[in-house]
Amino acid sequence: MAKNRKSERRRKEFDRLDTQFSEFHRSAPKVKSILRSRGINLAFHDFYDSYAAEFAKLVAEAKREHSSLIDAVLLEDTDYFSRRYSKFAPGMQQIHWRIDAGRQDYAEHATPGASARDPALIAGVTNAFYATDGRLKIFIGLRRSVPAAIHTEEKSVFRIVALLHEIGHMLDMEQQINFNHPNRTCNIIEAEIFAHLHALKIMAERSYHQCFELLVDALRRSASDPNCPDYLREVSRLTLDRMPKYEFVDISAVLKAHLSTVGR
Numbered sequence: 001m002a003k004n005r006k007s008e009r010r011r012k013e014f015d016r017l018d019t020q021f022s023e024f025h026r027s028a029p030k031v032k033s034i035l036r037s038r039g040i041n042l043a044f045h046d047f048y049d050s051y052a053a054e055f056a057k058l059v060a061e062a063k064r065e066h067s068s069l070i071d072a073v074l075l076e077d078t079d080y081f082s083r084r085y086s087k088f089a090p091g092m093q094q095i096h097w098r099i100d101a102g103r104q105d106y107a108e109h110a111t112p113g114a115s116a117r118d119p120a121l122i123a124g125v126t127n128a129f130y131a132t133d134g135r136l137k138i139f140i141g142l143r144r145s146v147p148a149a150i151h152t153e154e155k156s157v158f159r160i161v162a163l164l165h166e167i168g169h170m171l172d173m174e175q176q177i178n179f180n181h182p183n184r185t186c187n188i189i190e191a192e193i194f195a196h197l198h199a200l201k202i203m204a205e206r207s208y209h210q211c212f213e214l215l216v217d218a219l220r221r222s223a224s225d226p227n228c229p230d231y232l233r234e235v236s237r238l239t240l241d242r243m244p245k246y247e248f249v250d251i252s253a254v255l256k257a258h259l260s261t262v263g264r
Contacts, residue, residue: 080123
C-alpha cells in the first residue's frame with residue numbers, strides 16, 4: 001500500500017514537471033525574441049531550452065572534437081557500479097593510474113561503489129586505454145539513474161554537470177597536466193579541481209545557470225561539511241577559491257522589465 005502511494009506521488013510530480021517544462025518550451029520563441037530585442041543573445045536559455053537535447057548535443061560535440069573519445073554513454077547501475085569498464089574498449093589496454101600517496105580516502109569514496117542508492121552529483125567515470133597502435137583512447141560512462149530527480153529534463157541537468165566534469169578529466173589526460181602517462185600516476189586533488197573548473201567555465205560560457213548553481217552549491221556544502229571525506233572538502237574548498245567570478249543573465253528579471261515597459 002505504502003509503495004503504491006509513493007508511486008502515485010511520483011507520477012503526479014512527474015506530470016506536474018512535464019506540464020511545467022512543456023509550457024516553458026512552448027513559450028521559448030517569444031522569450032528569445034524579447035531577449036534579442038534587448039541585445040541579449042544566449043547560447044542556452046535555462047528551462048526554455050531542453051536540457052535533454054543539450055546533453056545529447058554535448059555528447060555529439062565531444063565525440064566530434066576528440067578523436068581519443070571512444071564514447072560517452074549512460075550506464076545502467078549493473079555496469080556503472082561494476083567497475084569493469086574494459087568491455088567498452090575491446091582489445092585495448094586499460095591504464096590504471098596510481099594516485100598520490102596518502103589519498104586512500106579518494107579511492108574509498110570517489111570510485112563508484114556498490115550502492116544503487118548513491119545520490120552523488122558527479123555520477124560519472126572516465127577511463128583511459130591504449131589502443132593497439134599506442135594511441136590514447138578514453139571512455140566516459142555516466143550513471144543513467146538519477147535518484148534525486150524524476151523528470152528527464154531534471155535528470156539532464158545533473159547529467160550535464162557530470163558530463164562536463166568528465167570531459168574535464170579527458171582534457172587533462174589528453175594534455176597530461178595532472179596525469180603522467182609514462183609513470184601512470186595522477187595528482188588526484190589537482191585533477192579533480194581541474195575537472196570542476198573546466199565544467200564551471202563551460203557552464204558560464206554556455207549560460208547553463210542551473211547546472212552552474214547546482215555544482216557550486218554542492219561544492220559549498222562539501223567544503224563546509226565536517227563529515228565529508230578530507231579529499232572532497234579539500235577539492236571543494238580549492239575549487240571555490242580558484243573559481244573566477246562569472247556573471248549570468250537573469251532571464252526572469254529581463255522579462256519582468258520588459259512586461260513593465262509594455263504595460264506603460
